Amino acid sequence: MTSQAVISGEQHGRPGPHDQSAGAGDGGPSPADRPAAAGATTAAAPITMAKALNLGLHAAMAADPKVIVMGEDVGTLGGVFRVTDGLQREFGEARVIDTPLAESAIIGTAIGLAMRGYRPVCEIQFDGFVYPAFDQIVSQLAKLHYRSAGRIRLPVTIRIPFGGGIGAVEHHSESPEAYFCHTAGLKVVACSNPADAHHMIQQAVRSDDPVIFLEPKRRYWEKGTVDARPLAELPPGAASDLHASVVVRTGTDATLVGYGPTVRTCLDAAEVSDADDARSLEVIDLRSLSPLDLGPVLASVRRTGRLVVVHEAPSNVSVSAEVAARVTEEAFYSLESPVLRVTGFDTPYPPARLEDHYLPDVDRILDAVDRSFAY
Amino acid sequence: MQLLTPTGHRITVPEEARSPGPDLPTGADPPVSKPRRADPPGGEPTAADIDLPAHVADLTADDLVGLYRDMTLVRRLDEEATSLQRQGELGLWASLRGQEAAQVGSGRALGPHDMAFPSYREHGVAWCRGVDPAAILAIFRGASLGGWAPAEHGFALYSIVVGSQTLHATGYAMGMARDGSDGAAIVYFGDGASSEGDVNEAFGWAGVFGAPLVFFCQNNQWAISEPTRRQSRTEIFHRASGFGFPSVRVDGNDVLACLAVTRWALARARSGRGPVLVEAVTYRMGAHTTADDPTRYRSAAELDAWRRRDPLDRMRAYLSADGLLDEDRERRIALEADTLAHDLRARCTTMPDPAPTSLFDHVQVADNELVSTQRAAFTAQFGADGEDGWRDGPPGPNRPNGPNGNGRKGGLVAGEARVSEEAW
Ligand SMILES: Cc1ncc(C[n+]2csc(CCOP(=O)(O)OP(=O)(O)O)c2C)c(N)n1
Ligand SMILES: [Mg+2]
Numbered sequence: 001m002t003s004q005a006v007i008s009g010e011q012h013g014r015p016g017p018h019d020q021s022a023g024a025g026d027g028g029p030s031p032a033d034r035p036a037a038a039g040a041t042t043a044a045a046p047i048t049m050a051k052a053l054n055l056g057l058h059a060a061m062a063a064d065p066k067v068i069v070m071g072e073d074v075g076t077l078g079g080v081f082r083v084t085d086g087l088q089r090e091f092g093e094a095r096v097i098d099t100p101l102a103e104s105a106i107i108g109t110a111i112g113l114a115m116r117g118y119r120p121v122c123e124i125q126f127d128g129f130v131y132p133a134f135d136q137i138v139s140q141l142a143k144l145h146y147r148s149a150g151r152i153r154l155p156v157t158i159r160i161p162f163g164g165g166i167g168a169v170e171h172h173s174e175s176p177e178a179y180f181c182h183t184a185g186l187k188v189v190a191c192s193n194p195a196d197a198h199h200m201i202q203q204a205v206r207s208d209d210p211v212i213f214l215e216p217k218r219r220y221w222e223k224g225t226v227d228a229r230p231l232a233e234l235p236p237g238a239a240s241d242l243h244a245s246v247v248v249r250t251g252t253d254a255t256l257v258g259y260g261p262t263v264r265t266c267l268d269a270a271e272v273s274d275a276d277d278a279r280s281l282e283v284i285d286l287r288s289l290s291p292l293d294l295g296p297v298l299a300s301v302r303r304t305g306r307l308v309v310v311h312e313a314p315s316n317v318s319v320s321a322e323v324a325a326r327v328t329e330e331a332f333y334s335l336e337s338p339v340l341r342v343t344g345f346d347t348p349y350p351p352a353r354l355e356d357h358y359l360p361d362v363d364r365i366l367d368a369v370d371r372s373f374a375y
Numbered sequence: 376m377q378l379l380t381p382t383g384h385r386i387t388v389p390e391e392a393r394s395p396g397p398d399l400p401t402g403a404d405p406p407v408s409k410p411r412r413a414d415p416p417g418g419e420p421t422a423a424d425i426d427l428p429a430h431v432a433d434l435t436a437d438d439l440v441g442l443y444r445d446m447t448l449v450r451r452l453d454e455e456a457t458s459l460q461r462q463g464e465l466g467l468w469a470s471l472r473g474q475e476a477a478q479v480g481s482g483r484a485l486g487p488h489d490m491a492f493p494s495y496r497e498h499g500v501a502w503c504r505g506v507d508p509a510a511i512l513a514i515f516r517g518a519s520l521g522g523w524a525p526a527e528h529g530f531a532l533y534s535i536v537v538g539s540q541t542l543h544a545t546g547y548a549m550g551m552a553r554d555g556s557d558g559a560a561i562v563y564f565g566d567g568a569s570s571e572g573d574v575n576e577a578f579g580w581a582g583v584f585g586a587p588l589v590f591f592c593q594n595n596q597w598a599i600s601e602p603t604r605r606q607s608r609t610e611i612f613h614r615a616s617g618f619g620f621p622s623v624r625v626d627g628n629d630v631l632a633c634l635a636v637t638r639w640a641l642a643r644a645r646s647g648r649g650p651v652l653v654e655a656v657t658y659r660m661g662a663h664t665t666a667d668d669p670t671r672y673r674s675a676a677e678l679d680a681w682r683r684r685d686p687l688d689r690m691r692a693y694l695s696a697d698g699l700l701d702e703d704r705e706r707r708i709a710l711e712a713d714t715l716a717h718d719l720r721a722r723c724t725t726m727p728d729p730a731p732t733s734l735f736d737h738v739q740v741a742d743n744e745l746v747s748t749q750r751a752a753f754t755a756q757f758g759a760d761g762e763d764g765w766r767d768g769p770p771g772p773n774r775p776n777g778p779n780g781n782g783r784k785g786g787l788v789a790g791e792a793r794v795s796e797e798a799w
Binding site: 072073075076077078080098100101102104105128129131132167168169170171316345346347348350351352353354355357358363364366367370 | 466467495514515516517518519520535536537538567568570571572573598599600601605606607666667671672728729731733734735738743745746749753756757764765766
């Protein structure tokens with residue numbers, strides 16, 4: 001039994017339903033138009049996810065003059081997590097905009113700017129502050145393409161640091177993805193490691209549909225190696241499709257599915273299970289929450305027969321509910337036991353001193369694996 | 376720089392205190408007794424109608440020293456909380472340093488039947504409303520999301536979602552008016568918050584319904600890294616005229632002026648004449664929170680200029696000039712501050728974490744089967760203290776609680792680092 005942890009997304013799932021990989025004819029400028037990002041190297045030392053996102057945004061802005069970054073404190077300060085650090089210095093105040101403190105306006109005006117041909121990348125400072133913009137996202141941004149019979153395209157990316165585990169005060173640790181997955185017209189993705197973050201943010205910016213881009217804030221400072229060449233310069237297949245789920249650790253006995261912050265937790269659980277229980281767990285990073293790319297999940301479940309889905313968001317009407325339902329529909333006879341879920345509880349996010357009890361951890365994941373085997 | 380005395384005469388504080396902050400919208404020290412205001416709609420009182428001295432004429436010498444004492448204790452509380460955060464006892468702290476006069480002045484204007492709606496920085500107002508400072512620390516420690524009984528203190532819970540509380544205050548004030556209450560509501564918000572839709576909707580509603588509400592904006596010049604001019608092309612207090620109610624700008628570093636203006640505004644609201652907007656011009660002397668690094672966006676010179684307008688120094692100068700604060704009294708106040716800080720530290724560092732199962736409490740009034748099922752599973756697997764593992768049997772060596780684990784839950788097998796202080 002060999003298990004291999006692939007941190008940098010080198011394994012690829014089959015192309016997702018909406019192929020957006022590099023150079024896939026998505027209307028972006030041709031490679032020749034793209035200046036190389038300053039300081040970009042191929043074999044650099046490991047960098048943090050925050051830095052990888054920063055480099056990705058830099059590359060996206062360098063590649064397309066229509067890309068603008070807007071949000072609270074994104075300019076002079078470089079964002080509260082420093083993800084936009086240095087961008088205003090590089091691209092100027094006209095392209096990196098410190099906005100007034102109003103989330104509805106950030107998204108609403110991004111819609112107008114997009115109607116003029118711009119590609120706004122909006123930062124919502126924390127997950128819990130996206131709700132003032134809810135109408136603009138779900139009733140306006142998500143629907144204008146449909147309402148206009150395809151005449152209006154809104155290539156707006158909304159970056160949201162999400163999830164808990166950082167000991168924060170209220171409204172700084174939430175997982176709002178299900179609201180957006182439930183809304184037709186939006187794409188929802190979550191990165192889990194620096195290499196993916198770097199590619200996915202560029203792919204999201206190039207998407208002609210609006211993308212909710214979720215960044216697991218407690219993983220911002222985890223490091224990984226990144227091929228920091230701009231997307232257009234990568235050889236074909238070097239970056240997974242934006243909407244592909246990816247096997248990040250191969251295994252034979254059970255399948256763990258996570259996204260964003262819980263991918264690392266699933267990998268940790270798999271290591272422990274390997275060492276303590278001699279069980280080989282496969283780990284899949286969903287990466288795209290809407291659309292879902294269930295191909296790799298179904299293929300894995302057909303081999304292992306057991307599935308545990310892990311996320312921080314509450315379980316009720318969640319991404320794991322959708323995965324469980326669809327796997328049950330499509331791979332029922334392969335399942336040795338019911339699909340189990342390890343999620344945040346169906347309570348508000350608790351005070352930080354209790355968050356370790358609330359968040360899925362290795363112990364809870366392995367408990368679910370035990371229950372799957374005991375079924 | 377001139378300060379108002381209770382009898383209306385002005386005193387001048389030392390020369391070095393005169394330098395106005397570069398970002399003070401008027402470009403100069405606004406005279407305390409002549410607050411400027413937007414042109415009110417017809418029939419409303421004009422600035423000259425606000426007889427500020429009359430609104431503080433009843434203050435005794437003890438009352439005046441009391442305001443200084445409040446500000447001193449609140450500053451000390453704030454300093455202690457900052458150091459507790461540095462020592463890892465709090466996850467975060469939002470300092471009110473520099474805003475003591477705005478908060479104590481307005482907070483002491485409130486009567487027992489009034490209701491205050493704070494944001495997250497109103498530790499000084501909380502103090503005036505008799506809220507236990509340890510309850511505030513509990514929030515920033517991550518031990519609580521609320522902490523006090525709003526009705527008991529006339530002080531609503533802190534509100535972190537910027538601007539949201541202004542609508543709650545508007546509705547609450549509408550309710551007060553319907554019930555014939557003899558109180559009024561006051562809502563605190565910042566210059567940054569003035570950009571939010573909620574705040575502008577609250578202005579509109581309060582105006583239309585004539586809600587007995589004082590909008591108290593502490594313009595502390597910054598919303599994290601963004602200066603007030605990034606939020607509004609007009610002075611914030613000018614906004615009210617477009618919504619049909621009067622406004623006043625007041626020197627927010629002058630505790631007497633803040634007290635007088637807020638008393639006036641509350642009295643006006645209580646008498647059924649509708650909302651008022653008060654813009655208290657002040658300065659956030661510290662970082663936005665302990666996670667912020669203000670050197671990235673503002674100059675030392677600006678901070679220095681505002682340091683010379685320190686609200687505590689100004690009140691001390693005023694009291695000393697009038698012979699109201701001798702060394703002995705000052706020493707006793709300092710001693711009180713020490714005791715408060717000492718006590719607060721002890722209560723903070725020994726504060727127990729909430730019981731793990733309490734996270735399932737009060738999700739809603741009615742029983743919720745999903746939550747009860749999860750609570751039952753949690754308790755059964757985990758023990759009510761949360762110390763047992765979810766898995767049956769002894770933990771393996773590499774589990775978080777096993778010999779090779781780091782003892783932390785939350786999947787931190789590999790010694791994962793928390794997001795650093797850089798955040799926020
Ligand atoms: C709706 C919302 N958006 C963003 C934030 C993040 N945030 C917290 S405080 C703050 C700045 C607030 O500035 P201001 O209203 O002037 O109040 P101050 O902090 O200066 O007291 C921001 C952007 C938030 N808490 N709520
Ligand atoms: Mg402010």
